[in-house]
Amino acid sequence: MQLRSLLAGALAALTVSVVTAAPASASPARGSLLPLTDSAARRVLVADKVAAAKFPDQPITDPAREQQVLDMARAKAVELGLDPDATVTFFRDQIEASKVVQYGLFAWWTAHPDQAPTTKPDLPTEVRPVIDRLNAELLAELADTVATRASEGCAHRLPVAVRVTDLRRHLDRLHERALDRAVVSVCG
Numbered sequence: 516m517q518l519r520s521l522l523a524g525a526l527a528a529l530t531v532s533v534v535t536a537a538p539a540s541a542s543p544a545r546g547s548l549l550p551l552t553d554s555a556a557r558r559v560l561v562a563d564k565v566a567a568a569k570f571p572d573q574p575i576t577d578p579a580r581e582q583q584v585l586d587m588a589r590a591k592a593v594e595l596g597l598d599p600d601a602t603v604t605f606f607r608d609q610i611e612a613s614k615v616v617q618y619g620l621f622a623w624w625t626a627h628p629d630q631a632p633t634t635k636p637d638l639p640t641e642v643r644p645v646i647d648r649l650n651a652e653l654l655a656e657l658a659d660t661v662a663t664r665a666s667e668g669c670a671h672r673l674p675v676a677v678r679v680t681d682l683r684r685h686l687d688r689l690h691e692r693a694l695d696r697a698v699v700s701v702c703g
Contacts, residue, residue, distance in 0.1 A: 546663040548676035548701070551656040555697040556680045558609055558649045559690050562616035564642045567632035570624055575617045581610050584650065595658045602657060604700045609653070612697035619689040669702035
């Protein structure tokens with residue numbers, strides 16, 4: 516356990532030095548996993564609004580909407596020259612990551628009703644357009660990272676990109692878990 520703490524601290528220090536070494540205006544190189552993990556994190560954060568729109572009386576699972584997202588992902592994958600099955604798997608991971616947040620928030624708000632949302636964002640007009648835009652970004656980033664994701668180094672680069680994203684976005688444990696779920700199929 517002590518070794519795990521030391522390794523986690525070393526990774527955090529390395530990650531912080533990597534983040535602070537680059538100028539804020541610097542954009543990641545083509546093939547970097549940072550834009551992909553950042554967009555996945557932003558999609559995970561939008562799940563808060565999805566949960567607020569559904570709480571307490573709508574189901575978290577929406578098979579019709581999920582199928583729309585997966586069908587769109589498959590069609591766009593073909594257009595972009597991506598593997599359609601791998602792309603659908605990646606977007607299924609995005610959906611499951613969103614559910615991690617929604618289930619977590621539903622449980623928290625049920626246990627702490629005073630912290631439940633007092634307003635409901637409109638899912639079709641306010642929230643889904645944001646998700647659709649993020650999905651388009653994710654598709655573009657999948658296309659930009661084909662070689663990186665297929666490389667042997669992907670399994671080593673991905674956790675660093677996720678940790679940098681966690682730090683940049685100041686994710687709490689729930690959203691960190693969701694981001695971990697969102698990127699489970701990135702490396703192929």
